[in-house]
Each structure stands twice: as structure tokens, then as C-alpha cells.
Amino acid sequence: MPDTLTTADVVQATRQYNYGTWRFQKNWTPLQIVDAEGCYIIDAAGKRYLDFSAQLMCVNLGHKNKAVIAAIAEQAQTLAYIMPGYATSARAELSTALTEVLPQGLTKFFFTTSGTEANEAAFKIARMYTGKSKIISRYRSYHGSTAGSIAATGDPRRWAIEPSSKGRDFLFAPEVNCYDCPIKHTYPQCGIACVDYLEHMIENEQNVAAVIVEPIVGTNGVLVPPPEYMPRLRAICDRHNVLLIADEVMTGWGRTGKWFAMDHWGVKPDMLTTAKGITSAYVPLGLCATTEKIAAYFDDHYFAHGHTYEAHPLTLKPAVATIAEMKRLDLVNRAAELEPYMRTKLEALKEKHPSIGDVRGMGLFWAVELVKNRITKQPFNTMRDKVEGKSLVVDQIAAHMMKNGVTQQAWVSHFVIAPPLIVTKEEIDIGIAAMDQALAIADALVES
Numbered sequence: 001m002p003d004t005l006t007t008a009d010v011v012q013a014t015r016q017y018n019y020g021t022w023r024f025q026k027n028w029t030p031l032q033i034v035d036a037e038g039c040y041i042i043d044a045a046g047k048r049y050l051d052f053s054a055q056l057m058c059v060n061l062g063h064k065n066k067a068v069i070a071a072i073a074e075q076a077q078t079l080a081y082i083m084p085g086y087a088t089s090a091r092a093e094l095s096t097a098l099t100e101v102l103p104q105g106l107t108k109f110f111f112t113t114s115g116t117e118a119n120e121a122a123f124k125i126a127r128m129y130t131g132k133s134k135i136i137s138r139y140r141s142y143h144g145s146t147a148g149s150i151a152a153t154g155d156p157r158r159w160a161i162e163p164s165s166k167g168r169d170f171l172f173a174p175e176v177n178c179y180d181c182p183i184k185h186t187y188p189q190c191g192i193a194c195v196d197y198l199e200h201m202i203e204n205e206q207n208v209a210a211v212i213v214e215p216i217v218g219t220n221g222v223l224v225p226p227p228e229y230m231p232r233l234r235a236i237c238d239r240h241n242v243l244l245i246a247d248e249v250m251t252g253w254g255r256t257g258k259w260f261a262m263d264h265w266g267v268k269p270d271m272l273t274t275a276k277g278i279t280s281a282y283v284p285l286g287l288c289a290t291t292e293k294i295a296a297y298f299d300d301h302y303f304a305h306g307h308t309y310e311a312h313p314l315t316l317k318p319a320v321a322t323i324a325e326m327k328r329l330d331l332v333n334r335a336a337e338l339e340p341y342m343r344t345k346l347e348a349l350k351e352k353h354p355s356i357g358d359v360r361g362m363g364l365f366w367a368v369e370l371v372k373n374r375i376t377k378q379p380f381n382t383m384r385d386k387v388e389g390k391s392l393v394v395d396q397i398a399a400h401m402m403k404n405g406v407t408q409q410a411w412v413s414h415f416v417i418a419p420p421l422i423v424t425k426e427e428i429d430i431g432i433a434a435m436d437q438a439l440a441i442a443d444a445l446v447e448s
């Protein structure tokens, strides 16, 4: 390798020595990114791209927040690492700050370095605490990539390890999807039968330790449940002595216009898992928060879980700064205040483009779902197309947007719009305009 790497060198070495995640490797040509600031990322040629999904729905503060960067530097100079058995001021400061922003009652914390590991911790804790083994999740879900969390994942990222390597005792309930209900019900006449069916499952399965839900399903379509859903799920779990785990890896940290999505319904989970926005993704940190009641069990029982990097000081201090910055910039309220603006813009886009079947979301967390046919709601592509590496219509549209300076996350047949919470109305307009232009690709494929 030469001393100074050209862009071609960087891309070639990345391709040659690394795996591209969740994809066929053959045509992977990653773009070299050299800088990022505010709501923009910048490539090696100096081209700027509006980050309309905050990378993986995680850079909530925007790029290059000075206070978070300073916290990383300060902690690196003070105490870069110490094993989890010790107390540190970063740990104490973050734990105290968490009790102020998490849903009430979640007061005991296990730190991880990803959302995946946070869910793995939640499953182990639930199984140890209840002495039961089964975990119920839903088909339209993503809970992580390792053994337990991929087994709990409903979406097709699970398929590759089935059947022989799938973790045991994970079951799927129907998702709440009021736009395209898998059992063809219509809200409100349905009386939210999907959640009642979950109770039917618990009664018939026995041995259920926990139910895990993304309060608003993320990657799989920003599916917002009706207001009665979560309170009813809480009551079902209570009736059957089953723990409720809220996976707020994506929905936490102001994304939906509250600190956590469960706050919209005043529902208190027994465990809450999160990651991503906890440090605005500047350093890898995840969290599994539990109630005092669960915590008390382990006073006299062996807590059989841990990691070398649990409560890593370098990950905790930036989280303290992230929470302080979110409060200083009032970003939770900002996400709520920008919701009507985003809604109006997206509804206008739907009016104009026959390929849009639905737009939905909360705060600064939105999906634009594409269909071939608004009446049948048939998508352009299926989950199977995705795992077979076919060229997807949404990916063609995202590539067109990229050419026009906007990065946009796409999944199967929808887009997830989730800009940094510091986004301005002008920047929202830029993102929507790029999508507006690119949607001609899908409009041309609509069944007449």
C-alpha cells in the first residue's frame, strides 16, 4: 500500500478485506466518506449529501457535535478503560442521567456495545428471572444479528440461519400493521384482534418468559400501533405474569417526539433496550434497563451475564454529553414540533405519486411505502427479492437520490425517513424534493 491512499485504494482495500453487511458481496463498491457535519456527510470528491436517515437512524444530534467529541477526548485522557467490576464517575453520571429520561421505574442498568447485545441481555435476564424460556416477538421486526436476537427477528435476515442454527423457544405473533393487515382486518372494527391473538398464544404456549416489541416498528416499516395497543399488551403481560420488553434501539432518544416511544402511551415496560441515539452513534453503546423488582431478584441469585466492554468508560461519558446536548437543544420537542411539517410534505408527495401507497410516522420517524397498485397494495418487491439480491425499485430510487445529494435508507418496498433531530425545514424540503424527483422511477412501473 502506498503512503497516501487514493480513493480507489481505499475502496479497493475495503472491498477486498471486508465483508459488506447484509448483501451479496460481488457488486459492493462502497463510497469513501471523509467528513460529516450537521445533517451532511461528505465524500472524497468533496460532494455533500443530506443525511436523510441519520445514517442507520442513529445520528440524532447530527454529525460533529462538539460537546460529544469533547467528552470522548476527555474520557480517553482520563480513563480510557477499566473493567466492569469498578465504579467510575462516567458510570455514575450516566446512570443518574438515565433515571431522569427513561420511562419511570427503569432503574437498574446493564451496558452493552450494541442494540443486538442489549436484546441478548434482556432475553437472558428474562429467562433467569422468570425461570421460563419462551420469547414472543412479531413477524415484522428486527431485534439484532446474533443468536438470540436474530432468532427473535421476524424479518428475512433470520432466514439464513434457519432451521438448524435458530435459537430455541422464539415464537412470532402477528404484527400490528393497520395499512396492510396480514389477517385482513380493518381498524377500529377489528378491536385490535392482533394483540388479543398474542394473549391466545401465551395461553396456549405456557412457559412464556417475555414479549418483545419495537413500540413503533422501525426498519420494517415505521408501523405505528393504534393508541390502545400498548396499554392492552401491558395488561395481557400482567395477567399472565409475562415480562414486556420494549426494544427502543431505534425509537428511543427523541426520534418519535418523546424521549422514548412508550411514553406516547404511558406504558411502562419491565425492560427497555436501546442503543443508537444514546450516544448519537459517536461511540458504540447499548443499554438494557430493568425494573427494581427484576434487579432485586439478582441480590440473591447469580447474575450470569457480562462483557469485557460492559460499562466501558469511553462509551459512557459521550452518552452523558449526548443527553445534555439533547436537553440544551430541546431536540425531543423539536422532533414533535417538526412532525406536522413532515406529515404535510409527505402527504403532498403521496397525492402526487401513484406509486406511494402509504405515508406514516411520528416525530421525525417516517415511512413512505411504495405499491404497484394502490387497491391491491401489492409491493414492487418482496422480502425474498431482497435476500436473493435482486435489483429493488426502492434501491434504484435511493441511488437516484444519492446522485442528487441525498442519502436515504430503503428496505424491501419502503423508505425510512429519519433525519438528525437538528434538521431544518429547508433541509426537509431538500430531502423531499430529491425523493419527489426520483419517484418517477416507481410511477412508471405502476399498474394502470
Ligand SMILES: Cc1ncc(COP(=O)(O)O)c(C=O)c1O
Binding pocket: 056, 113, 114, 115, 116, 117, 119, 142, 143, 144, 145, 214, 218, 219, 247, 248, 249, 250, 275, 276
Ligand atoms: C429495533 C432494533 N433492535 C435492535 C437492533 C440491533 O442494534 P445493533 O445494530 O446496534 O446491534 C436494531 C438495529 O437496527 C434495531 O433497529
